[in-house]
Amino acid sequence: MFWSQIVRVGLLGLAIGGTCLGLADSDEHEEKEHQGQRRAMAVASNPQYKAECASCHMLYPPGLLPARSWQAIMGGLKNHFGDNASLDEKTTVELTQFLVKNSADQSSLRRSQKIAQSIQDVPLRFTETAYFKRKHHEVGDEVWQRKKVASRANCVACHGRAEAGIFDEDEVRIPR
Amino acid sequence: MKPKIFRGIIISFLICFPMSVFAESVSSMLIRYRGEARKTSAEFQEFSVERGKRFYLQAKASASGQISCATCHTVDPSQSGQTRAGKSIDPMAPAINPKRFADAAKVEKWFMRNCDDVLKRNCTAQEKGDFITYLVSIK
Numbered sequence: 470m471f472w473s474q475i476v477r478v479g480l481l482g483l484a485i486g487g488t489c490l491g492l493a494d495s496d497e498h499e500e501k502e503h504q505g506q507r508r509a510m511a512v513a514s515n516p517q518y519k520a521e522c523a524s525c526h527m528l529y530p531p532g533l534l535p536a537r538s539w540q541a542i543m544g545g546l547k548n549h550f551g552d553n554a555s556l557d558e559k560t561t562v563e564l565t566q567f568l569v570k571n572s573a574d575q576s577s578l579r580r581s582q583k584i585a586q587s588i589q590d591v592p593l594r595f596t597e598t599a600y601f602k603r604k605h606h607e608v609g610d611e612v613w614q615r616k617k618v619a620s621r622a623n624c625v626a627c628h629g630r631a632e633a634g635i636f637d638e639d640e641v642r643i644p645r
Numbered sequence: 646m647k648p649k650i651f652r653g654i655i656i657s658f659l660i661c662f663p664m665s666v667f668a669e670s671v672s673s674m675l676i677r678y679r680g681e682a683r684k685t686s687a688e689f690q691e692f693s694v695e696r697g698k699r700f701y702l703q704a705k706a707s708a709s710g711q712i713s714c715a716t717c718h719t720v721d722p723s724q725s726g727q728t729r730a731g732k733s734i735d736p737m738a739p740a741i742n743p744k745r746f747a748d749a750a751k752v753e754k755w756f757m758r759n760c761d762d763v764l765k766r767n768c769t770a771q772e773k774g775d776f777i778t779y780l781v782s783i784k
Contacts, residue, residue, distance in 0.1 A: 525730055
């Protein structure tokens with residue numbers, strides 16, 4: 470019993486240590502990628518954000534919407550585009566802070582700044598902004614309705630590295 | 646000799662530990678739901694795989710009459726489902742996806758959200774217990 474407890478604690482330590490090393494490594498990697506990609510958006514590298522928000526939809530880079538939009542979205546999670554996406558109060562506060570801090574109007578990245586400048590109101594959906602519509606005016610209805618596209622909100626269908634904040638036009642691959 | 650024994654302990658631990666955690670959390674969840682169900686209904690006897698399956702599949706009971714658990718999780722809980730936003734959902738059957746029902750707080754969070762989406766009310770303890778009992782029965 471005693472020995473198994475020691476082994477248990479030791480393994481837990483190893484697991485935690487390994488996870489921390491892994492996280493540190495990926496942060497560094499993302500930073501490097503950012504330097505190479507001036508148009509890349511701040512990456513949503515927050516494990517809590519990923520766990521709570523990206524089980525239902527793709528991991529949206531916070532730099533897609535201004536702070537006031539994120540505040541409105543996080544204030545209405547009980548009816549989140551028709552679904553109940555409620556979180557406990559502590560998590561809601563923490564994630565709102567994270568989203569606001571990395572929002573389009575707080576960002577030093579070019580694309581986020583352009584998005585922030587183009588938005589006057591408080592959109593809840595990035596896909597309804599004039600910026601999104603202008604950038605996608607060549608995309609026909611037939612493309613949006615394709616099964617593999619699923620939804621305008623499913624950026625990753627065509628922008629393979631959207632979750633890493635990369636929306637460069639030359640990387641776009643529209644599924645058949 | 647010693648390192649061999651030590652390695653044996655580690656290997657058997659690695660195999661057994663996740664399974665024991667799973668078994669513990671599912672059974673303790675069911676014990677809790679059973680206690681709640683007995684408190685609210687005098688007729689309640691035991692959770693049922695059959696009732697759980699009906700609950701999982703039946704769309705008629707939903708607020709809109711159109712959706713059920715199976716709408717997003719698929720009619721076969723050993724398969725992956727898909728959310729409305731196009732994200733894949735790992736299978737619900739713990740025999741295929743051991744991460745299911747391993748965390749009681751997570752289970753309660755999703756019952757709270759999804760029961761509201763489908764039924765526009767909270768699920769009862771009996772419904773929760775039947776649901777888990779059905780999914781655990783899938784091999």
